[in-house]
Amino acid sequence: MERLRIQGRSHLVGEVTVSGAKNSALKLMAAALLAQGTTVLHEVPDILDVRYMGELLQRLGCRLDADGGTLRIDVPSSIEYEADYDLVRRLRASITVLGPLVARCGRAKVALPGGDSIGSRGVGMHVAGLARMGADIRVEHGFVVAEASGGLHGSTILLDFPSVGATENLLLAATLAKGTTVIDNAAREPEIVDIAEMLSRMGAKIGGIGTSLLEIEGVEALAPVEHTVIPDRMVAGTWAIGAAIAGGRVAIRNARADHLEIVLDKLTRAGASIQPAATGFEVRMERRPQAVDIVTLPYPGFPTDLQPMMVTLAAVSEGTAMVTENLFDGRFRFVQELARLGADVRTDGHHAVIRGMPLLSGAPVDATDIRAGAALVLAALAAEGETVVSGVHHLDRGYPDLVGVLHRLGAQVMREPDAEFRR
Secondary structure (H helix, E strand, O other): OEEEEEEOOOOEEEEEEOOEOHHHHHHHHHHHHHOOEEEEEEOOOOOHHHHHHHHHHHHOOOEEEEEOOEEEEEEOOOOOOEEOHHHHOOOHHHHHHHHHHHHHHOEEEEEOOOOOOOOOOOOHHHHHHHHHOOOEEEEEOOEEEEEOOOOOEOOEEEOOOOOHHHHHHHHHHHOOOEOEEEEEOOOOOHHHHHHHHHHHHOOOEEEOOOOOEEEEEOOOOOOOOEEEOOEOHHHHHHHHHHHHHHOEEEEEEOOOHHHOHHHHHHHHHOOOEEEEEOOEEEEEEOOOOEOOOEEEOOOOOEOHHHHHHHHHHHHOOEOEEEEEOOOOOOHHHHHHHHHHOOOEEEEEOOEEEEEOOOOEEOOEEEOOOHHHHHHHHHHHHHEEOEEEEEOHHHHHOOOOOHHHHHHHOOOEEEEEEOOOOOO
């Protein structure tokens, strides 16, 4: 295990080029299972989660070849149908292979997933939706077991909540089901649009892309394609908020401002200047931020993945902010670590009240998930003195070349072995 040693009071100045979206690339890799042959993905991020998903696909019988940001996935005519716990426990996105495996093999056995410790995220809607499509599905001995020997059939599925994972799994399964499947109250995230657009190019018939009502007419077979992953809005948002927290000027390349409208609006209200730039935008902050309230909601609302960074922004802002978390009940766990840096944060259920402090102070802290880790790194940049952030493996799951990016932006940061790691 490793940790980051960060010198505080560092302004961020320079450029960041954002790679493809983690939350899209992992699901596109799972979508490749639907078509025999070679699927080619471009702008795939070099992160641990992609490697974990790659190992899982190899266990299922695929051959993978990575060259820079390009990933070739060779899917055989016959694939395995069991995803073991030793890989699935590391990566929640692995549950996305459930739909493609049932659709291709008529059966699947996928271990219940792991991933970030940010609260309860069950697979109930995945299971219920596949059952409506004709799968005999159950959970036993830590596995989701699904069987549909006669194939899946179309159905109308109303999601209780616009779950991203359930929408993705059911969309993937429905492409090869007999008849028409309607997913009502579907999630609308840009990553789902990216998946639907690739599936359409593979030969899937999908109506309502980008809306909450998806209509999928099943086809006999899909064909492999070449596809470029959309930019990672969470990485772009992290660096945009980072510029506001630490101060300075950061140009964010290969970023979609239209995917971050509410985030950029909040940063503007906090006092940042946002300017369009070539293939992206620039964020400039030349004074202490003003406190702003946020409420996390499904897209196009404020994304829960960027909530920890906004709590950190509020911690160094002038005034008091309220942050309301509506999606994951464990997102506020990291505030105990932020408090070690001197932040004044009080939580009550799914609300947090943050009173801004003129200056944070460096201390040892521990990253418990990807986004919490990123928030603590940004807090360290704005703190006086030295901060040591343990649990860097979480950051490696979502942020390519984190230390290199920080160096290029002028931060003083060093990666080193974590001799005190005991878990």
